[in-house]
Amino acid sequence: MANILVVDDEMGIRELLSEILGDEGHVVTVAENAQQAREARTGGTPDLVLLDIWMPDTDGVTLLKEWQRDGLLTMPVIMMSGHATIDTAVEATRIGALNFLEKPIALQKLLKAVQQGLTRGQEIVRSAMFHAHARPMHTAAEPAAMHAMASVASMPTAVNHPAMPSAMPQAEHIFSVSFDMPLREARDAFERAYFEYHLVRESGSMTRVAERTGLERTHLYRKLKQLGVEPGKLFKKGG
Incomplete structure (x- = not known):
């Protein structure tokens, strides 16, 4: 579909x-x-x-x-x-x-x-996701989801899902955040990375992201706005 x-x-x-x-x-x-x-x-x-x-x-x-x-x-x-x-x-x-x-x-x-x-x-x-995962360095301007991907080697809890294509980044199992951050900031950082990852994975399709995350489209739009995530600019960077 x-x-x-x-x-x-x-x-x-x-x-x-x-x-x-x-x-x-x-x-x-x-x-x-x-x-x-x-x-x-x-x-x-x-x-x-x-x-x-x-x-x-x-x-x-x-x-x-x-x-x-x-x-x-x-x-x-x-x-x-x-x-x-x-x-x-x-x-x-x-x-x-x-x-x-x-x-x-x-x-x-x-x-x-x-x-x-x-x-x-x-x-x-697939090409965009592969190149984003393969880049050795990331700048502060790049989405938090891409920073999370860079933590693969250092995260012992990373798990390879058997049904996941090998070219797909393993970011859905990995997230690195400082425990020194206040809880609200840490939660927002995780949610921002979570939604950015799914937006890139679904090529910016709000319909499929809503299905993936279990949110209504209206709620999803409000959530992205609250987190400061701009789907258009994000996918422009990812593509």
Whole structure:
């Protein structure tokens, strides 16, 4: 199951793609224009975006450029259009789009492109997590979860979970904090590292983090704000 954002100004297209992808077991969020797409992206990083090129407020290529400029293009994006030229498709690919689908979209082409996009997204996340775990030094500006990963060798209580992929950092079993800290500060430090870890692990997906942590999305947003954790900036660093 993946979280997929569908951005298209045509209601029929949104409904059709939502039905097809929903039948495949994915969670689909829809946006009818670029502004709604921006708001959806601010709320969390989807696993994949299907983005129409021709929209009334801001075209898809311009929105793609915005995300690339602001460091928000951390997920695979598949462009869609029934009127785009080859030059437009090439430009979108150059900016960072993974693929281009011409409308009307054939079912098999759609499903194949979506699967390829999700596979690519997983590769990006695994690569980012691996490099973050492998770096020998960390700065004070990096998330506390990354500092926790550096404690693997010195923590005798670290346990390797048999079901965990070898490339996944073992931070869920490890946390290092000074016992000289006041209890409230120590608890906040642990919770901050806990949520940062899950945000990175789930590619910034608030829906999956909420499921992982057992919190309602509204409660999760309040908790992150209270701890000073900014999902967008965190995943930008992690990616």
